[in-house]
Amino acid sequence: MPTYQQFPLPDAGEGLTEAEIVTWHVAVGDTVEVNQTIVEIETAKSLVDLPSPWSGVVTRLLVEPGTTVDVGTPIIEIDVDPGGAAAAAPASDEGASAQSDEAPVVTGSVRHVGGAERHRGVEPGGADEIEAARVAPAAQASAPVTEPAPAERQAVLVGYGVADAGAGRRPRAGAAASSATDGTGTAGTPATTGTPASPSAPSPDRGHHTLAKPPVRKLARDLGVDLDSVAPTGPGGIVTREDVLAHTAQAEARTLATYPGDDQPWLASGTVSSDGRQTRVPVKSVRKRTAEAMVSSAFSAPHVTVFHTVDVTRTMKLVERLRADREFADVRVTPLLVAAKALLLAVRRHPEINASWDDESQEIVYKHYVNLGIAAATPRGLVVPNIKDAHRLSLRELADGLADLTATARAGKVTPTDMSDGTITITNVGVFGIDTGTPILNPGEAAILAFGAIREQPWVHKGKIKIRHVTQLALSFDHRLVDGELGSRLLADVARVLAEPAHGLVWG
């Protein structure tokens, strides 16, 4: 029985993807021998003669001369058993339903090519005659495949398989194996592993591994999205970035939620975990930098914190007077302003505190300037912008600087320049009603002052118990370069100015 073999265009070079058919050396009806030159092709590199892989009779030339085709495209069909009995007729192109019944066509190396795909190549003018020339009792639907089975023939060679780029992955043995393997080495996927799929969840096809590019996989992991539950729209069934984002936007809670509202994400940037009981927020931008800075500071600089409780009643009176002062009419005057000035005055008396530890060169760098950092809570998180050359500023200019800094931080417009090269910092925990704390140094600085809440308290004043405005100060410093004495003296001086702002006239 006739057996038709189609010869796919090979990669005649290394990694070529296409070639032009230049000249056919055989015609339909010709008998060819193995290794007989049948066609000349031109690749990007050279003119190449292709030898026939089989002996037999040429039944069709599938590509016209002058045509460029992809590697892997069938170019010629040869009946390798022309002496056989009645031939089976290939179905016509129109008869889609009949295609599966047609005589098998075995390609040289790549794959079975059947039905319409067979005719993807350019049909030469004589194709109809060739079809007609075939003895075609349609009843004989299946001619045997005499060549080795396609599995053996699918040599994975350079350049082959280009046309089949939309490949899938091998199916996994089961969901358990799948998630166990996925979890290997990716500790950040608790949201997708070990969680039984809830009834309302889209049932992912566990037999087929979801396709996605690595950045998209990472995005999904960051967002806590189970890739298997995302509907893919990309070519070849690939989940795209947009698919993941779209899925996030409509991320519905799962039914395990018990109380109303449990299943809503708590933060705009967060997503609800698959059981509806947690909001997961990717650590990024400010949060990430804060974490890094705190870890680096806390584990490189040995922190010591000293505390001082101080009567700031006179500072409060000063603040009141300044608020009434015409020179401060259009600017906000706060106790923090006085505290900042007090710190600057104290630094002037103890300039060694205004320094940084250069671990790399094993040097201590003393700064001749003060860039005064103010820790600010912003919608984006904690930022520490600083007021440049604060040591040169008058109280009014310092007030302006603080106002600008606060406005910029609230607007979320703090630039890296605003935050760089700070020399010492104040964190105003008092605004939250907190007495004090043990602040962590802004990396690269030697000291940070925590300014606590100011409360009316019974206080011994001039030998009598009076109601006074009292606050607590805490100073953390880097003990590598600041000893307890220096830190204590600095904090005492800050406290003295706050207790008696007139000291500013003495030291300023």
Place this chain on the structure above:
Amino acid sequence: MSTNATADATGVDTPDGIQNAQAPTQPAGPLSTEGLVQLLTPGGERVHDERYDGLVAHLDADALRAMYRDMVLVRRFDNEATSLQRQGELALFAQSLGQEAAQIGSAYALSPLDHVFPSYREHGVAHVRGLELTDLLRLFRGVDHGGWDPADHGFHLYTLVIGSHTLHATGYAMGIQRDGAVGTGDPTRDAAVVTYFGDGATAQGDVSEALTFAAVNEAPIVFFCQNNQWAISESTTHQARVPIANRAPGVGIPAVRVDGNDVLATYAVTQEALQRAHSGGGPSFIEAFTYRMGAHTTSDDPSRYRSSEQEEYWRQRDPIDRLRLHLESIGELPADFVEKLDAEGEALGEHVRTTVRGMGRPSPASMFEHVYATPHSVVESERAWFQGYESSFLEHGHHGEGSHR
């Protein structure tokens, strides 16, 4: 006759050739045919050479016919493999076309104890060493990193990196030396190394280093350079100003130039070099002056950089024709032998075709084999992990048999 052939051979694309050879004040160029040892003229006529006649005296008509048969079969293999590449069955192939005499002749001189370090075109040597020729194609089909056990036939894996294997060969030879398997006078014990490389490889630092190490250690090694005149598209004249063989004396290695299309002469000079190596006399350098009649590989188109006149010139000096003419002239090529050989060639072609098409894919786990010579805990744990990973798929074990080497 011999003089004529010498003059002819320089007649193509050799700007430094005849002219320089005739002017004694200038060194001969790298394509000079001066001083080539030759025992058979291109016309098949036996010429006598005092020094080398004795080394080929024992080769009777049967031996010559055996050489002829091997040359013909290797060429048949070469053609079949080239066709298979053009049919998409091999990713790449490098022909040995035209270099059969250099390869078969030198390989016949080897003793079973010797070890060969080939480049990637030494199909003739592999055949004589007893390798199954189709095993050579596992690499070119991309189903194997090697294809055979180098210890089986004293034939190392093909090395596609140019010249690097000459260092491995030198090291192996020094190992033989340290095993005391040199200069014992016992032919069942003395061993040597032959490494094959091309004219282009001599421009690599590796080859210079190998020559230097071999020389100072007096290693039992033969450097067999097949000067096929083309380093891909670069002529030898772009690689050297003097004959390639002239490099060896500079590091203290005796060198000889031989007509590489003369199977008898290459046999003789290799025999001489191996005797020196076996006896503890140290390394030798052989330059076999030949011609790459085919493309560099199937990815190459030589018509872009060399003339058809040059190719025709060398086609008329085909090494197989030379031996055939000789056998015919002495009446030792009977028709039935030729007929039988033709049939053998056809059978070989069919065998190569069928074997290559039927080559399965190696199992993925086979990549862990041969990483180390002995069991290795890291490799074992990686193998175990990989097996677990593979078994997590629904379909596994659908790969064909086979293994990496």
